[in-house]
Amino acid sequence: MSSQRVDAKVVLLGKESVGKTSLVERYVHKRFQGGPYQNTIGAAFVAKPIQVGEKVLTLGIWDTAGAERYEAMSRIYYRGACAAIVCYDLTDSSSFTRLKFWVKELQNCEQQCKIYMCGTKSDLIEANRSIRQVDYHDTLDYAEEVKAELFETSSKTGRNVDELFQKVAEDFYNSTAFQVMTGTSILLQQERETAQRQRRSCCHH
Numbered sequence: 065m066s067s068q069r070v071d072a073k074v075v076l077l078g079k080e081s082v083g084k085t086s087l088v089e090r091y092v093h094k095r096f097q098g099g100p101y102q103n104t105i106g107a108a109f110v111a112k113p114i115q116v117g118e119k120v121l122t123l124g125i126w127d128t129a130g131a132e133r134y135e136a137m138s139r140i141y142y143r144g145a146c147a148a149i150v151c152y153d154l155t156d157s158s159s160f161t162r163l164k165f166w167v168k169e170l171q172n173c174e175q176q177c178k179i180y181m182c183g184t185k186s187d188l189i190e191a192n193r194s195i196r197q198v199d200y201h202d203t204l205d206y207a208e209e210v211k212a213e214l215f216e217t218s219s220k221t222g223r224n225v226d227e228l229f230q231k232v233a234e235d236f237y238n239s240t241a242f243q244v245m246t247g248t249s250i251l252l253q254q255e256r257e258t259a260q261r262q263r264r265s266c267c268h269h
């Protein structure tokens with residue numbers, strides 16, 4: 065693992081096979097491997113720089129395993145996350161039930177973590193609308209209720225994937241957490257400069 069500094073910790077949560085790994089793969093490597101499904105074991109980490117205005121932030125992205133036997137482990141990964149992308153499969157209604165479980169858990173245990181609901185595999189419902197199992201308006205109502213952002217994405221076509229991560233980064237950039245962090249470093253810088261000035265003026269006497 066690189067020793068790269070991470071500005072914002074982002075965690076992906078959601079039922080197994082909803083497409084969390086594919087979402088990260090599409091976003092980070094711009095590719096989609098539609099081959100046989102391989103479930104994630106434990107969790108995977110990737111650091112990804114992202115431009116927000118004039119600044120480049122580094123997102124530390126944790127892709128967790130969705131299988132319920134790994135549930136306790138996933139809890140470890142959302143600690144201290146500033147954003148959680150909770151995924152559900154638009155063609156599987158049970159995955160939306162699982163999303164609600166994670167949202168409640170985050171609301172109880174990680175209040176400062178902003179929630180992004182991500183409906184995955186939108187290419188499948190574009191090809192055949194009748195296989196949609198999660199109604200858009202229901203998800204919108206729920207997103208409003210829990211103050212979450214809502215995206216429908218496709219890792220196959222890339223639809224909305226960059227937009228989702230861009231929104232995560234911009235929200236973090238505008239958050240008090242980030243302003244406090246950078247504000248502190250500005251204060252430290254000012255203190256250092258004042259100390260230097262004082263040292264210089266001492267030498268002149």
Ligand SMILES: Nc1nc2c(ncn2[C@@H]2O[C@H](COP(=O)(O)OP(=O)(O)OP(=O)(O)O)[C@@H](O)[C@H]2O)c(=O)[nH]1
Nearest residue numbers: 080081082083084085086103104130185218219220
């Ligand atoms: N058509 C389509 N298939 C997708 C998409 N995203 C993922 N898949 C497929 O769905 C299956 C599961 O995807 P993964 O990304 O491995 O799912 P996961 O959520 O990481 O699964 P776990 O690691 O078990 O939690 C794979 O066969 C993917 O190819 C998508 O946007 N469109």
